[in-house]
Amino acid sequence: MTANTPAGYELLETGRDVTSYLRDSGLLPLVAGEESLVTVVEVTAGNMNRVFIARGPAGSVAIKQAPPWVQVAGPGWPIDPGRIASEARTYERLAARVPESIPTIVHFDELRHILVMEDLSDLAVVRDELVRELQHVPLGKSVGEATADAGAPSSARPVPAYDWADVGDVVGRFIGELSMSTSRGVLGDVAFELLVESAANPELCGLTVDVVLDEPYRAHEHNHWHPALDSRVRDLYADVEARRAVALVRSRFKMAKQGLVHGDLHTGSVMVGYRGGSQVTKIFDPEFSFVGPIGLDLGLFWANMEIAAIAAGAVGDHAAAAARLEAVTRSRAAFAAVWRGDSLLPVIEREARGFAGVEMMRRAVGYSHAADIESLSPAQADAASVELFDTALEHLRSVLSPSHPPASTTAPHSPFTEHEGPSRVTDTIPTSTPLSVRARVLVLDLEGTTSAAGFILGDLYDYARPRLAAWLDDHASDPAIAAARAQVIQDARLPADATTCEVVAVLHQWMADDVKATPLKTIQGQIWAEGFARDEISSHFFGDVIPKLRSWHDEGVRLAVFSSGSVASQVPWFRHSPDGDLTGLITDYFDTVNAGPKKVASSYDTIANALGAAGPELLFFTDNPGEVAAAAEAGWQVVAFAREGEPFFESDFGGASVVASFDDVEVSAL
């Protein structure tokens, strides 16, 4: 144990530690007949773990150990070393599905947090080779010319001419086959839910949320950037559209459960080389794996190959840039070949672009930058960083729903230019004949149904976040705020005398996780109500909503709201719409205080009583599968909304009717 390791943790530090470990675990014969014949080198390259290669006359193996901290940061950033168990389980799952694309696992030691696996050191990390390729190519020369160039530095390893398109092909097929074989459609409901549970990876998913989806968009000690980005970063922190887009991508990361993903599939997680004269590509380091949005893996790979292309462009090697972008195109095609004909394909591809955006942005301004750009000269790195930042922003903005069109067009070099426009889930959404429903009262959910989640989680949350502490202190004598504060303390198990700062930290966490906690909603609701009254914020409705609400109201359908947002914020939300005051359309407002939780059937009974109507006379519009189930259980009619780009877009809504827009429904008065 070293000074910094927790009690009981045995860190592999020296070659002797590694050899002894192989001996004690009975693995030595894989390498040599005796310890003295073994040589060990440390080849740690990734951010998270330490890796050694042990070689001897009988062969070689890689030994990977998860330290009790983030490897690249050291003991100051502790993290559970048990994460390697999820990596081992992921390798097992991958071995069952895509064995040719991953290293063979020889041994897993859960107690020592060690994986022993096939030695891939005859291959090279793709990111390293992308960097090497540029360093060895004099300006204006192709890779082939540089390799043959007698003037090349003699110490330099010759630059192999990798076929990046082929790498893209392998990676795209890997993502496609892994995600398809672990999708609900292939596994069936029971096996899929079991996989979701067993592959859950909360700590590393949390790390991704922090480092990729949160910190780069606000002042944070982890962030750093090239000086050329100073003004852009300032603008980013205040860029409402970008924050809205990130909020959407973040909610997809947290909520979409489409299939098993690698979770960290950048160019540092792919190895390439030659075996038997053929190019070989292997994908490794799946410790971030979980069941999530499939577009994540595609987006991370695309982003990092695009970064490599930007770096190549910065040194003037346009042929290399084109070859790197070809890897994006080929990965996309190989992925699509696996998913061809599936209604989810266009969704995955569009979301992938959003994930590419956040990945590029974190490489520009976040904690961990890309060696492709950091290895350039300062002037080249400045120029490349600007291009990286601008491309990231462009990808990000593209995820906004049609009601928030992107502010700029796609860069001419981008492999995304051929990207399709909005598309629909064709198997669940009626397209031609609108659904016809009769009801006495139509009750509306807001987020994801009438209004964009990205707007609420972006604009509204951003408005509330910096105002929470002052609001709690300035309104301490308001009984609603005092009760909300006490409830936060109780729910979060804070000490009874918790400071405002401690309470606010919990509220921030709930907001980051979009927890619809009643005390949070009470406090947010008051802050927003004041913001609406001061005209500092206004509400958002999808383009299809307000005309329909007006028309149904005119035809005698009573309209009400049931939202997690407090009634105190619902009323000004309708009063301050972009289309003027809509409160004349709405007769009743319900929230989790006056009705109860939205995923519980009795809340719908409470609302039915308040409205003086029976369940079958009531109609609920919502995008949330849990709310669909609860309202249906209470005997209500329900229409589920699967709006593209919204958090529950491709969810399973049970037997409910599913539409994509208010235009797909006709409601008449009962």
Ligand SMILES: CSCCC(=O)C(=O)COP(=O)(O)O
């Ligand atoms: C009234 S605007 C704020 C809405 C809000 O805070 C919210 O959480 C919306 O959730 P919903 O139950 O409408 O999905």
